[in-house]
Amino acid sequence: MGSVGAAALALAFSGFATGATAQQSDTQQQSGNQSAETAPLELGPISVTATRSPISAMRYPGMVTVIDRDQIELKDPDTLEDMFRSVPGVHFDGGPRRTGQVPTIRGFEGENVQIRIDGARQNFVSGHNGRVFVDPALLAGGEVLRGPASSLYGSGAMGGMIALRTLSADDLLDGDDTLAGRAKFGYQDVNQEFTESLVVGGRPMDGVGLLGGVVKRDSDDIQLGNGTELVSDDDIISGLAKADIQFTPGLSASLSYLVFNNDAREPANGQFANTAADSDITDKDIRSDTIRGQVLYAPLGQTWLDLDASAYFTNSQVGQTYEDSGRIVDQDVDTYGLFIDNRSRFSLAERSSLTLTYGVEASQDEQKGYDSASADGTRSGVPNAEAEFAGAFLQGNFEVKDVIPGTLTVIPGVRYDSFSADSDIDDGSSDDEVSPKIAVSYEPIRGLVGFASYGRAFRAPSINELYNEGTHFAIPLPNGQTAVNSFVANPNLKPEVSDTLEFGVGYERSDTLLKNDAFRIKGAYFQSDVENLIDISVNSAGPSRGCFIPPYTGCNAGTTNTVNVPEAELEGYELEASYDTPRFYVTAGFSSIDGENTRTGESLGVLTPDRLSTDIGLRLSEIDTVVGVEGEFASGFDNVDDASEERGGYSVFDLYLQWAPSEQALQGLTVNLGVDNVFDRDHERVFAGVSEPGRNLKGSIAYRLAF
Template identity: 45%
Template sequence: MKERLLKPSRIALLLALASAPLHQLQAQDAEETAEQSTLITVTATRNPIPAFDYPGQVSVVERETIEDFNPSTLQEVFQAIPGAEFDAGPRRTGDAPSIRGIGGNGVLIFQDGARQSFVSGHDGRFFIDPELVQTLEVVRGPSSALYGSGALGGVIATRTVSASDLLDEGERTFVKLATGYQSVNDEFRIGATAAAQSSDAMWDVLGHLTYRDAGSIKLGSGDTLPADDEITSSLFKVTLRPSDAVELYASYARYQADSSDPQNPQGANIAGAANDLVFRDARNDTAQMGLNFNPASDAIDLNLVGYYSKNGVEEDTVGTSRIADREVETFGLTIDNRSRIGVGDGSSLTFTYGGEYYRDEQTGLDTDTADGTRGGVPDAQTEFLGAFLQAELTLTDGLPGEISIIPGIRWDSFKSSATGEIFTIDDDEFSPKLGVSYKPIPELLLFGNWSRGFRAPSFNEAFADGVHFTIPDLSAAPGPFGPSFVQNLFIGNEALVPEQSESWEAGAGVNFADLITDGDRLTFKASYYDSDVENLIGLDVNIPTGCFVASPFVPSCGTGAAFGNTSQNVNIADAQISGVEAEFNYSSDHFYLRGNFSTIDGVDAATGEFLEGVLSPSVLFLDTGLRLRDGDVRVGTRVTSASDFDEVNDPNQAREGYLVADLYLVIEPETGPLEGFRLDLGIDNIGDADFEVVSAGVSQPGRNVKAALSWSKGF
């Protein structure tokens, strides 16, 4: 039986934190700490390091945690990540992530290293099934020093499952069959995975398929939100290892979601006169080929990745012949290398450097327009070229503890153009960053970072054209067929400049192994951040006063720029955003407790008003459970508590706080006749609470009974 009492050595160590000299604290228990397991981040530095050691905030969610959520969408897993949320509403078709209050083009999304550049006002942009995801990483805070334009809020990176994740030593093949159901939208799921590798491990291959069918969503308010969707997700991967130094790999993933919902499916919207019911076809195709070359040399650890991704949403309006489509294709090539240099006993220096080229191409279609173009969706392209350099210097020689210094800088050049436009948008930017961490003892981390980020104007913002909306001319007497109508038109803006941010962050963390019992582990990491974001891009909508009242003293009503009836993206605001984030995790053989806390504040620097669409309530999330029967059974509960949300300019947008609890049970025998089976049972929102996350009046899903069953086996 494992020891349950607080170990005397641990008590001594905790007391030593307040009293002992630093060099004594460093030496004490260093061996135990070095042996403990930890989560690894690749995205935060492009060089694998423990997530705890990164001088900033990065969350790594592995497959085991994702499976415990038994999620219908990956959005549900983001409960485990502070400062990151989705603001779309109950329907999955509008999934749109934000990090530290910044969303849209201010968040980069990667799938197996391939950029996902599709951004739409209401079509969502997160097209991946949770069954495909092996690891989810979220880097919070500006990351332009490594990833260039768009990382003002941060980076979301998913890595899909590979054969090596499933095959144990000595196994040649692997098979998994899975099914599931949830009551809140009558969703049924079925899926299969197969993997194989050669006896000498020189090649492996994986195939996966998941199908979901779901209907209308039962809300906590008692209402039912109309929805109807079918999702098919597939994945194929192959890896070749012709030598110990070379690995070649290729993959193709497809996400296909066919749904029937309003043209704008976000929030609590339902179909009506101003929001047509459409048959929506959302799709994502992502393919990549890569090379890793890692010979027996500290100077070379090279990755070369070429990729292609195509994201699109087609909407067929029910009852009419209108078809509207938006599609974005991305071609990219990235090369990076790591060179490691020893600089003394216990000290090290790693350089990470490389370059990137990618091109986004967008096409829009609307069969209701004379030329087939779609308003607000120009046929356009943007090209980016970037180069980056980062150093990771760790010093221990002659120091009371360990200091890590991570400076980095990236240069980007970009150029955007659109069909039919006489101007282009082009510029270049430097994005520096500096992170510093200090460990006076192996268990204690103090860190801080400073960074600058930028986001280039998107082609939708720079070259917006076509009809934005149609309004009646109320100043004129109605004719025999009713009032006359005029149109508000999008117009481009060649004067747009990139959004830019400057951010500071400081924090601390602790990381203990064998704290209470042998084999347990506690980590805690918290920080405060402050960001100044300049030249925020927003839509300036102008409607002539003459459209509402006839007067010789005001311009008359009409269509387009001649009458001032336009919508144009402009640099309209500077923002000040600050917040606190914390993550913690305790795990032992029989008990675990993990959770996070986040809060955010933000104002318009010019007006002092709250930043609409940026702020959210303070949120505390806890996930705790027991491991029984040597880990074969886990029973747990998740609790989310949010404060009242009153940082609003319009009192009608204030929301009450909420408390929501989930229960779940996992049965996964490791031995015996049921080995290979896994049963997940759970109830989300067990109190059937009526609560609002997105905005006032948008109720979230009510009580949801969930079940999943899978069988897997390696041969």
């Protein structure tokens, strides 16, 4: 453990914390038991991720989407892919298995998308074993910030970031409740998945909130839309324990522990539509633990002091045992981190203000690989290595009203980061980067916002990209030889750097057509020019001649290494719109993206077809029911270099219903029913030949009891 790790754990165990990403609820999809005539609607969700300080998602000069607990409970997702599927510009790669799903934002994936749970970085990255492990049933909400975020969050936020917030006692307790519990049972037939969960929260004394929760999922093979079965057997237990303490009105703290454990049976490569030969089936032990502590200090009347000090430790581990040979391989990643930031607020004039957000952050990753089949126990593609990061940032938020008509907001920011990496095969490398950003929004009349931004983002090469060695894949030949494609380390990789311009406009208004309605629409165009994009280069034309000519010297299948692509460009459009009334709601999201190597014209990035998502819901408050239909529409995709990778367009519909009776005898009961892929459509969202799950009938029943 390095100095960063020791300091992180010291701070984690010396303090506690409240949730780092608390947010207001978006009323867009709440069931709401008030009458259709009286239920008030609020305008706009609040983001705390976009600027590290609360700001209206509509007025933020960029694109950010907030998902709250009500939306999670209404849609009842079983994976993060389900939770974020309708967000424009967001796509989950890797195929139907939950263990292989990897989020992408605006064509960036892997280390280019930063993921945090309660502020704790999730830095696990593997070839085919997923990116982040958490059960949505333990989440209170999430935010997706699209676009460069390195000026606040450092390396790895070139495409944006996903910030998840776990449940706290306040999410379960209402009003004067001192103790509450919620039990839930569910089933879906597309993979014969049974789900059981229990969450209990309490306030044993004033200012103290305690919460504990456990979720169990047990599933079998996935029924695909093309009629085949995908080998996938999950046995998952997830847990959360959290303590929140409010010492004074300005001082709060908490400590939390989040765990995810999946005993799975599936191919070694859990991505794509890999049905796998028996020799490739493995028993996987997937485990992730996050310990996080945080102290918030904002004394009343002290506008210059709003301190957040947090520390965390995350361990993510994937172990695999091959059923036929007994071979064991393992990847183990430890992340230690801490960050301290503060917000100082000033009044500059009668109706103008300045908020300064500044702080420091440090983290350390340690990775170990193991392979029982290698002589020294090292694992190909998983080098024993570590990396350290340290950064400092400053951001201003100037809000000026009525100097010119309306409200002008200017948000400049800059962050400095240094980073280093070393491994068993290299003395180490180090570098530093400066990430500036400036964003401007102008609201000439109430509700109408135009915005523009420029941001520079970077990503340091990962330890896997720098130091990968050993076997990538092997091709058995009829003559008994084996052609091996080998990883070649590249410790001279340069950091990726992107410059992004973004322009957009948004509009929101209440009482537009009906009393208590709310209309919102926001769209943006972005263009990212990327230097030294890190890409995988597989140099293989099949087995070499030496594989067929005795004495078979020089038999190989080429090499694989990571390289810098000198110049690349990604651009696209995003649009979000909603119309919400106490009786019904309509939402829509659209995204389009293109990317290429500007020197060769070849496609780059994780490109997707033009995609439109819709959600139409009806609130039947007389019977305490919400019913809705979601649609996903994608154009045919031919933006590929190989015609075999083209795939057709599709239209898919999902139905959902939630019944939460308000009558005294049934209060606390919630029933969810749904049908995914209603018409059992065979479609390909990820890659050509990778079918999605077929029709899925699902349901759950939950009961909340409070005292």
